[in-house]
Amino acid sequence: MTHVAYREDSASFELDVDYVVVGSGAGGATAAVTLARAGMNVAVVEAGPWRDPDDYPSSTYGAMRDLFDSWGALITRGRAMWPVAQGRVVGGSTVINSAIRVRTPEDIFDMWQRDFGVGGPEMSRELDRIQTEIEGELHAAVVPEVARGNSNKLAMLGAERVGYDSHFMTRYIHDCVGSGQCLQGCKAKRKQSTNVNYIPEVMTRGGTIVSCAPVETIAFEGKKAIGVRGRFEHPQSHKKGSRFFVRAKKGVIVAASATHSPALLLRSGVRTPAVGKFFRAHPGTGLFGVFNEFVDQNIGATQGWASTAYRVEPGIKLETLAIPPELIASRIAGAGSVLMERLQQMRHLAMWVVAVRAETTGTVTNGWTNKPVVHYELNRADMERLRAGLVLVAKTHFAAGAREIITGIHGFPFSIRPDEVNLLENAPLDPRRYVALLSHLFGGAVMGKDPRISVCDDRGRVYEHENLFIADASALPSTLGVNPQHTIMALARYFAERMV
Ligand SMILES: Cc1cc2nc3c(=O)[nH]c(=O)nc-3n(C[C@H](O)[C@H](O)[C@H](O)COP(=O)(O)OP(=O)(O)OC[C@H]3O[C@@H](n4cnc5c(N)ncnc54)[C@H](O)[C@@H]3O)c2cc1C
Numbered sequence: 001m002t003h004v005a006y007r008e009d010s011a012s013f014e015l016d017v018d019y020v021v022v023g024s025g026a027g028g029a030t031a032a033v034t035l036a037r038a039g040m041n042v043a044v045v046e047a048g049p050w051r052d053p054d055d056y057p058s059s060t061y062g063a064m065r066d067l068f069d070s071w072g073a074l075i076t077r078g079r080a081m082w083p084v085a086q087g088r089v090v091g092g093s094t095v096i097n098s099a100i101r102v103r104t105p106e107d108i109f110d111m112w113q114r115d116f117g118v119g120g121p122e123m124s125r126e127l128d129r130i131q132t133e134i135e136g137e138l139h140a141a142v143v144p145e146v147a148r149g150n151s152n153k154l155a156m157l158g159a160e161r162v163g164y165d166s167h168f169m170t171r172y173i174h175d176c177v178g179s180g181q182c183l184q185g186c187k188a189k190r191k192q193s194t195n196v197n198y199i200p201e202v203m204t205r206g207g208t209i210v211s212c213a214p215v216e217t218i219a220f221e222g223k224k225a226i227g228v229r230g231r232f233e234h235p236q237s238h239k240k241g242s243r244f245f246v247r248a249k250k251g252v253i254v255a256a257s258a259t260h261s262p263a264l265l266l267r268s269g270v271r272t273p274a275v276g277k278f279f280r281a282h283p284g285t286g287l288f289g290v291f292n293e294f295v296d297q298n299i300g301a302t303q304g305w306a307s308t309a310y311r312v313e314p315g316i317k318l319e320t321l322a323i324p325p326e327l328i329a330s331r332i333a334g335a336g337s338v339l340m341e342r343l344q345q346m347r348h349l350a351m352w353v354v355a356v357r358a359e360t361t362g363t364v365t366n367g368w369t370n371k372p373v374v375h376y377e378l379n380r381a382d383m384e385r386l387r388a389g390l391v392l393v394a395k396t397h398f399a400a401g402a403r404e405i406i407t408g409i410h411g412f413p414f415s416i417r418p419d420e421v422n423l424l425e426n427a428p429l430d431p432r433r434y435v436a437l438l439s440h441l442f443g444g445a446v447m448g449k450d451p452r453i454s455v456c457d458d459r460g461r462v463y464e465h466e467n468l469f470i471a472d473a474s475a476l477p478s479t480l481g482v483n484p485q486h487t488i489m490a491l492a493r494y495f496a497e498r499m500v
């Protein structure tokens with residue numbers, strides 16, 4: 001079992017393998033374990049540090065410091081500056097996500113085939129097989145009764161009363177105890193993030209994990225990728241350490257996320273026209289329902305309930321989301337004694353959110369100090385989807401018995417009552433008024449048949465280059481309208497199987 005962490009020797013750290021994978025999140029870890037099972041010598045090079053679940057922080061502050069990329073400070077450039085949340089730790093965003101597992105909807109493969117010349121029945125069949133495998137490996141299970149918590153149960157009741165389909169979620173969990181800590185990492189070791197399964201398996205199969213190792217560039221001989229270079233970075237002080245060079249005989253697999261992968265390709269000199277283009281997302285925002293009863297949203301699965309009833313029209317997904325108390329405080333307007341008074345309702349609050357299947361596309365460029373720069377501004381049609389979703393969330397809250405809703409919309413009443421939902425129907429369409437977040441990211445190095453508008457083909461091979469592959473969210477040519485991890489993992493395995 002080899003794990004190489006931060007080093008500051010004067011000599012450069014060097015390693016020779018068959019395949020090097022950049023990034024250890026959903027895509028990278030799945031590609032790496034698939035290659036390792038096929039007998040390949042694999043190295044996974046990860047910018048963030050290794051953290052054992054016992055070492056996860058409990059607070060949001062600690063999670064931002066130890067687990068999130070750039071302290072969660074990567075923001076969209078556009079009229080609204082919305083955070084783009086991602087992990088930077090061995091396990092990537094799977095360490096900080098809610099482990100929700102949703103199969104790729106069948107219509108996606110038809111759409112990919114129609115619009116991008118990839119996908120179709122063969123990919124659909126193969127991803128179906130792979131998703132079944134992954135479900136077994138990562139213990140996909142419906143949130144158990146003991147972990148449902150009041151917020152998720154109330155949402156189910158509200159949806160039933162409004163009259164649309166919804167469900168308790170299926171997640172990659174092993175006996176979730178409902179500690180509501182998914183976003184800070186699962187200290188209870190129930191969540192199946194890739195640092196507790198695929199990455200250790202890569203190591204037991206002879207692979208190497210190189211952590212605290214942000215890749216600066218991909219090395220090429222002509223158009224052939226031959227490895228990756230960078231410099232170790234201390235996880236706390238961010239001090240630069242030794243240089244490293246991991247040489248790969250058979251392939252370099254880029255799986256650094258929808259923001260970092262295009263930025264890495266750009267700074268490595270990959271100049272196919274679509275690099276950094278067609279970045280997409282499911283921006284999300286939520287409303288607090290205020291109930292007379294105790295909700296205690298932090299007791300129960302962080303996200304345990306969802307509805308995909310409106311995935312196609314108007315293009316939204318509804319979910320519960322338990323956020324830690326300090327984030328609740330930051331989402332409630334006011335200061336001083338006013339804020340303190342409002343926070344006394346904390347135990348009565350339920351946060352339910354809408355994620356928009358947005359048609360907006362943005363771009364990713366490589367910025368200062370190798371940080372990605374995301375240009376993304378939701379268009380009017382998507383803002384209308386977001387508003388329609390909030391109206392539905394509000395109706396669900398009221399149907400479940402909420403006495404009022406805290407809106408969190410700038411320049412809008414602090415709270416509204418059941419007879420005031422019509423106000424929300426006319427809420428502003430200016431994205432700057434909303435506190436939203438991008439956590440489901442897609443594109444930037446998209447797969448497609450036409451190299452003028454795509455970066456890789458339907459095997460993840462980067463056009464105009466040899467031995468260079470994409471295996472993460474950046475390859476997805478569209479949004480999905482559902483949580484993306486299962487699709488990203490399955491596509492990464494599909495590509496890796498074809499490499500060997
Ligand atoms: C808070 C949150 C909750 C979410 N909840 C869910 C959910 O419940 N279900 C779901 O399906 N999806 C969820 N998602 C989305 C899901 O986690 C991501 O879609 C998925 O993890 C993306 O996979 P990826 O491989 O593209 O990138 P990531 O999983 O983000 O992994 C990328 C890795 O690459 C590393 N990296 C970046 N740059 C470099 C570099 N230069 N050198 C070396 N390494 C680098 C990063 O540190 C990171 O570890 C959530 C996301 C967030 C942020």
Ligand code: SF4
Nearest residue numbers: 176179180181182186
């Ligand atoms: S709710 Fe708690 S126990 Fe369940 S997966 Fe999340 S962090 Fe782990």
